[in-house]
Amino acid sequence: MRYVxxxxxxxxxxxxxxxxxxxxxxxxxxxxxxVAMMAKFHGRINGQALTALETLFGVNTKESLLAQYxxxxxxxxxxxWGISLTFFPTPVSEVIRTGIFWTLGLVGVTTILAxxxxxxxxxxxxxxxxxxxxxxxxxxxxxxxxxPYFWVGMMFILIFGLxxxxxxxxxxxxxxxxxxxxxxxxxxVLDHAVLPSVALLITTVGGWTLTMRNNMVTTLAEDYVRMAxxxxxxxxxIMLDYAARNAILPNLTGFAMSxxxxxxxxxxxxxxxxxxGVGYMLLxxxxxxxxxxxxxxxxxxxxxxxxxxxxxxxxxxxxxxxxRSAR
Amino acid sequence: xKFYKAITRSPKATAGAIIMLAFVILAIAPGLFxxxxxxxxxxxxxxxxxxxHPFGTTGLGQDVFAQAVYGTRDxxxxxxxxxxxxxxxxxxxxxxxxxxxxxxxNILNLFxxxxxxxxxxxxxxxxxxxxxxxxxxxxxxxxxxxxxSYTARQLRSQALALKNRDFLAAAKVRGERALYIIIVxxxxxxxxxxxxxxxxxxxxxxxxxxxxxxxxxxxxxSTSWGxxxxxAENNEALQGGFYLQAIVPxxxxxxxxxxxxxxxxxxxxxxxxxLRRVPVARRRARVFPEGRPPQTPPDERRELPVRRLxxx
Amino acid sequence: MxxxxxxxxxxxxxKGPVRAVDDVSFSVDxxxxxAIVGESGCGKSTLLFAIARLLAPPARVAGGTVIxxxxxxxTMTDKQLANIRWQNLSVVMQxxxxxxxxxxxxxxxFADALAAHxxxxxxxxxxxxxxxxxxxxxxxxxxxxxxxxxxxxxxxRAMIAMALLFTPDLVIMDEPTSAxxxxxxxxxxxxxxxxxxxxxxxxxxxxxxxxxxxxFSDRLMVMYAGQIAELGATRKIFDNPLHxxxxxLLEAFPxxxxxxxxxxGIPGSxxxxxxxxxxxxxxxxxxxxxxxxxxxxxxxAPAAGIQVRCLRVAxxxxxx
Numbered sequence: 008m009r010y011v012x013x014x015x016x017x018x019x020x021x022x023x024x025x026x027x028x029x030x031x032x033x034x035x036x037x038x039x040x041x042v043a044m045m046a047k048f049h050g051r052i053n054g055q056a057l058t059a060l061e062t063l064f065g066v067n068t069k070e071s072l073l074a075q076y077x078x079x080x081x082x083x084x085x086x087x088w089g090i091s092l093t094f095f096p097t098p099v100s101e102v103i104r105t106g107i108f109w110t111l112g113l114v115g116v117t118t119i120l121a122x123x124x125x126x127x128x129x130x131x132x133x134x135x136x137x138x139x140x141x142x143x144x145x146x147x148x149x150x151x152x153x154x155p156y157f158w159v160g161m162m163f164i165l166i167f168g169l170x171x172x173x174x175x176x177x178x179x180x181x182x183x184x185x186x187x188x189x190x191x192x193x194x195x196v197l198d199h200a201v202l203p204s205v206a207l208l209i210t211t212v213g214g215w216t217l218t219m220r221n222n223m224v225t226t227l228a229e230d231y232v233r234m235a236x237x238x239x240x241x242x243x244x245i246m247l248d249y250a251a252r253n254a255i256l257p258n259l260t261g262f263a264m265s266x267x268x269x270x271x272x273x274x275x276x277x278x279x280x281x282x283x284g285v286g287y288m289l290l291x292x293x294x295x296x297x298x299x300x301x302x303x304x305x306x307x308x309x310x311x312x313x314x315x316x317x318x319x320x321x322x323x324x325x326x327x328x329x330x331r332s333a334r
Numbered sequence: 335x336k337f338y339k340a341i342t343r344s345p346k347a348t349a350g351a352i353i354m355l356a357f358v359i360l361a362i363a364p365g366l367f368x369x370x371x372x373x374x375x376x377x378x379x380x381x382x383x384x385x386x387h388p389f390g391t392t393g394l395g396q397d398v399f400a401q402a403v404y405g406t407r408d409x410x411x412x413x414x415x416x417x418x419x420x421x422x423x424x425x426x427x428x429x430x431x432x433x434x435x436x437x438x439x440n441i442l443n444l445f446x447x448x449x450x451x452x453x454x455x456x457x458x459x460x461x462x463x464x465x466x467x468x469x470x471x472x473x474x475x476x477x478x479x480x481x482x483s484y485t486a487r488q489l490r491s492q493a494l495a496l497k498n499r500d501f502l503a504a505a506k507v508r509g510e511r512a513l514y515i516i517i518v519x520x521x522x523x524x525x526x527x528x529x530x531x532x533x534x535x536x537x538x539x540x541x542x543x544x545x546x547x548x549x550x551x552x553x554x555x556s557t558s559w560g561x562x563x564x565x566a567e568n569n570e571a572l573q574g575g576f577y578l579q580a581i582v583p584x585x586x587x588x589x590x591x592x593x594x595x596x597x598x599x600x601x602x603x604x605x606x607x608x609l610r611r612v613p614v615a616r617r618r619a620r621v622f623p624e625g626r627p628p629q630t631p632p633d634e635r636r637e638l639p640v641r642r643l644x645x646x
Numbered sequence: 647m648x649x650x651x652x653x654x655x656x657x658x659x660x661k662g663p664v665r666a667v668d669d670v671s672f673s674v675d676x677x678x679x680x681a682i683v684g685e686s687g688c689g690k691s692t693l694l695f696a697i698a699r700l701l702a703p704p705a706r707v708a709g710g711t712v713i714x715x716x717x718x719x720x721t722m723t724d725k726q727l728a729n730i731r732w733q734n735l736s737v738v739m740q741x742x743x744x745x746x747x748x749x750x751x752x753x754x755x756f757a758d759a760l761a762a763h764x765x766x767x768x769x770x771x772x773x774x775x776x777x778x779x780x781x782x783x784x785x786x787x788x789x790x791x792x793x794x795x796x797x798x799x800x801x802x803r804a805m806i807a808m809a810l811l812f813t814p815d816l817v818i819m820d821e822p823t824s825a826x827x828x829x830x831x832x833x834x835x836x837x838x839x840x841x842x843x844x845x846x847x848x849x850x851x852x853x854x855x856x857x858x859x860x861x862f863s864d865r866l867m868v869m870y871a872g873q874i875a876e877l878g879a880t881r882k883i884f885d886n887p888l889h890x891x892x893x894x895l896l897e898a899f900p901x902x903x904x905x906x907x908x909x910x911g912i913p914g915s916x917x918x919x920x921x922x923x924x925x926x927x928x929x930x931x932x933x934x935x936x937x938x939x940x941x942x943x944x945x946x947a948p949a950a951g952i953q954v955r956c957l958r959v960a961x962x963x964x965x966x
Contacts (some may be wrong), residue, residue: 021448028452033464053615137703146346149599153591155541157548158563158584165572165580230744233700238808240733240757242724248758249747256749271455275545289456293463301460308456316451328792330746 010330014320018313025309029302030079083306089299091292099303103285107307110284112196114273117204118211121269122262125215130251132216133223145220152213156272160206160279167202174202177281203280207272220260222254229253258326261321266312343600350596357590360385361407368400372557380569380576388430392562401562402582408558409590411470412543416477417536423478424485424535425528429516431486432493441463443490450483462551469553473546477539485531492527493520530601537594544587559583647848648674648697648816652711653720655689655696658703664920666692666705669870671946674848676815679839680878681863682852683895687916688853689872694818697850698737699727715815732759736809738819742801746793752804753789759811778807781841799830804836816848823858835862857899860884868892871917871927878952888954890934926957934958 047330082088088099128148132141175198226232227250235245274286281287285304292301324330342348360367374396381391389398431442460477496502505515521528546552547560554561562583566572571579655667664740666689675679682690695701697712701720712719719727739745747755756775776786782803793801802822809817819838823831839862842849853859859866859880866883868876868891876889887893894912908960914931923929923939932939936958943958954960 011921017444017447019360020444021451024448025452029353029456032460056522146596149346149595150588150592153537153541154588155418155544155548155584155591157545158580158588161563161567161572161584169572187352207479228702229743230739231747233702234737234739234745235747235758237698237700237731237737238762239728239733240758240762241728244758244762248750252749253747266453271542271545274455274459275548276461289459293459296463301463305456305460308453312453313451327749328751329794 010324011321014317018317021313029306030076054145088303089114091297091300099300106283106285106288110286113200113203117207118269121208121211122215125212126219129216130223134246145217147217148213151209154210156210157279159210163202163206175199176202176279203276203282207276210272211269218258218304222257223250226250226254259323262319266315270308346596347600350593352588353593357406360403361410364403368403370397370400372404383578391581392579398578401557402586405557405559408556409540413536413540415474416539417532420535421485421532422484424482427490428486428489429493429520430483431495432490434517446483446486454480458546462546466517468556473543477542485535492524499598526601530598533594535599537591540591543632558588647676649713651711652946653696654708655692655705656708657705661920666872670874672867672877677846677848679849679863680865681859682867683856684869685916690869691820694820694852698818733763733812734814735816736814738805738809738822740821741825742805748793751790751792756808778810786935799826813845814847819851821853856895874946875953882952888949888959889956890932891928909960
């Protein structure tokens with residue numbers, strides 16, 4: 008339990024750090040982007056939004072930095088995230104809500120698939136070391152993981168979308184469709200999800216495979232694996248129960264940590280495929296200098312990663328009995 | 335040099351080294367290979383591949399091949415610059431944390447972990463957005479600032495393993511100061527790990543920098559590969575059928591990235607000998623026909639090598 | 647019951663194959679306690695794993711046979727071996743912390759072994775597990791414990807209990823007491839000996855500590871540089887060690903009683919096995935060498951009721 012508490016503490020500290028970073032960044036940047044942006048929008052948005060922006064960036068206020076900070080935190084917690092400039096006058100919180108499900112669906116499912124697939128291939132590669140699969144899979148995946156996400160996406164669009172016309176390559180669904188829980192809508196969603204999902208899968212699987220393979224190789228040299236052989240256990244049993252189960256433990260935390268990278272890839276994939284998720288939104292916000300939306304999305308993504316890490320820590324506590332009785 | 339041996343012994347690493355070497359040559363002397371200036375918008379737009387233009391032209395009338403060649407320098411600058419910088423910072427922080435211990439270690443660890451956990455790419459986007467069209471120098475700074483934490487963690491755990499070795503205790507007893515010990519004693523022992531870290535950082539810096547440029551946060555006037563893709567996207571190259579404008583820079587990025595990754599293979603294996611390739615053992619036991627294995631003839635018996643004492 | 651002939655084990659290295667076990671032959675009868683003694687690196691652990699067919703690349707058996715209950719283990723396939731493993735031949739390793747799976751409870755690891763040989767009924771598994779734990783004096787509540795929750799001595803005893811799940815004919819032990827303190831070592835040895843007399847299994851016990859096995863073993867085998875240096879009844883060897891290496895080993899231990907004698911070690915260090923000399927391998931460290939030692943490799947030959955690999959002894963014996 009102490010382990011989980013400690014990890015929860017870390018979660019809070021990092022959360023605080025991200026929130027504070029978010030607060031200070033615009034104030035620290037050269038050329039004071041806040042002022043520049045204010046000048047740009049001055050004539051175009053009404054007083055309420057303007058005031059909100061001013062509060063957000065601390066421009067034209069007589070308040071001390073500390074007071075601004077407290078106000079910022081307060082706004083954050085109460086869901087008052089400002090008004091989006093791209094989708095004016097929709098509040099940021101509502102804008103985010105529309106996009107988040109798309110991202111969770113696409114990125115969430117694909118990442119889990121990549122993790123499972125990669126770990127599986129990694130485990131088998133290590134088990135059958137020196138044989139065919141070990142000579143092919145890891146080097147191949149090393150190469151695929153070095154390819155930039157967006158390029159894979161573009162190539163997919165080129166080959167499977169434009170040339171072969173197998174799958175659509177833009178948007179989450181057909182623009183004409185109205186959302187409904189019927190088969191045709193769902194089918195359409197899946198149809199649009201194939202290319203981005205597979206592109207993301209290909210580029211992320213490599214990392215999992217390699218780490219798992221290396222972990223397994225070290226684990227296979229352990230005495231308890233030799234002992235399992237001595238007991239006459241079946242090969243598959245040894246590989247799963249004795250080797251993989253121990254090898255995967257460091258991976259669990261690594262899984263959560265590299266979610267940060269996956270998020271990066273997701274942003275690019277959504278951009279390339281015009282997929283209406285939060286990543287796409289972030290880029291739109293950047294291009295439109297929609298700072299309120301940008302900040303909120305950044306925080307959201309950070310929190311999501313932090314939560315995932317916390318979950319992974321809990322999972323480690325469940326699967327590794329040693330952490331439970333840690334000092 | 336053991337690095338040289340490690341690279342030549344592994345076929346993957348050798349391939350990586352050759353590719354890397356090719357790129358370095360391109361970066362040093364681009365003029366030898368490309369006869370056009372990358373920025374000259376003097377040609378007919380959107381030409382396909384031909385003898386005059388091996389990769390065609392862009393939407394602005396520039397020679398794609400020239401851009402790709404000249405772009406190498408830009409990309410390598412960023413990758414090597416940011417890679418070196420983040421590896422250095424990571425080394426200092428990670429090893430200092432491991433070696434100094436105590437509250438210093440706790441604070442450095444916490445700092446490292448927090449920076450590590452904050453998602454890299456969104457942060458990069460946010461910073462780059464605030465900074466508006468960053469130049470190469472800024473790009474390097476930003477990448478370094480966000481990239482050192484992962485490596486710091488790795489190096490820290492390795493340094494922890496070394497911490498209790500005798501040669502460090504000997505240095506301490508000799509009266510050397512902590513900074514000296516860190517730089518002169520610990521870091522050289524971890525050299526293969528440092529190189530591996532540099533290669534990993536290089537890979538990610540190439541990818542991240544290109545990604546940032548692709549979405550328009552780089553310097554749109556630069557000749558980098560990511561910027562090429564940005565313009566290709568702007569030009570709707572794919573829809574228009576001008577495939578090379580998109581394929582070429584992407585392939586270049588992938589190739590350079592692969593070079594980093596392949597080279598890394600060799601250093602991974604140095605650090606963890608268990609990963610080295612072993613021949614699959616033959617199943618059947620051999621029975622010697624005469625009952626005795628052959629002996630070494632007297633004239634081939636080697637002298638026991640005398641090991642030279644390490645310079646104190 | 648166990649007959650090892652000409653067993654040779656090689657490691658593939660960058661410099662070529664290195665012979666860790668060179669032409670070793672010996673036998674073990676039912677219920678016998680054979681101790682194998684030698685310095686680190688002499689090949690004793692490799693020998694054990696070779697017999698149990700637990701070697702992993704880059705090590706492999708390069709020659710010889712291991713006849714166990716009439717069948718040659720060296721040429722058997724994994725499938726054929728699976729039957730023999732643990733039922734007739736089990737293994738106890740040096741460090742229980744490393745040899746037990748850290749993420750499975752003790753009971754689960756017992757159940758694993760039982761299930762692998764067809765025993766799956768919950769009740770039967772439980773009763774047998776509790777039975778073996780009782781044999782070594784561990785409370786059955788620990789079936790639910792994880793390895794890191796037990797003390798070092800308990801872990802080691804749990805490993806021994808696991809080895810006895812099927813009351814095998816032969817239990818191979820690789821330095822099972824090395825990780826324990828002296829008192830625990832002694833108590834463990836006594837327990838092992840007692841279990842042996844109760845259940846009747848044979849033991850091959852590898853250790854670097856000769857004094858540890860002096861009271862417990864029936865026969866003693868001294869290994870050096872991958873070969874057998876001396877082999878015979880323990881008492882005989884202790885009373886009159888013939889090989890200079892065995893003598894050196896014995897003289898390195900102080901006796902509790904008797905006059906104070908200056909301790910002598912054996913100068914030098916174990917040889918590099920990748921360079922095989924022509925003559926005796928112990929030559930650089932031997933205080934008793936004769937001229938022939940440099941060029942002739944001595945063979946294992948009988949002398950005074952035991953077997954010794956020493957030219958001086960051999961020539962003395964052949965003298966009238």
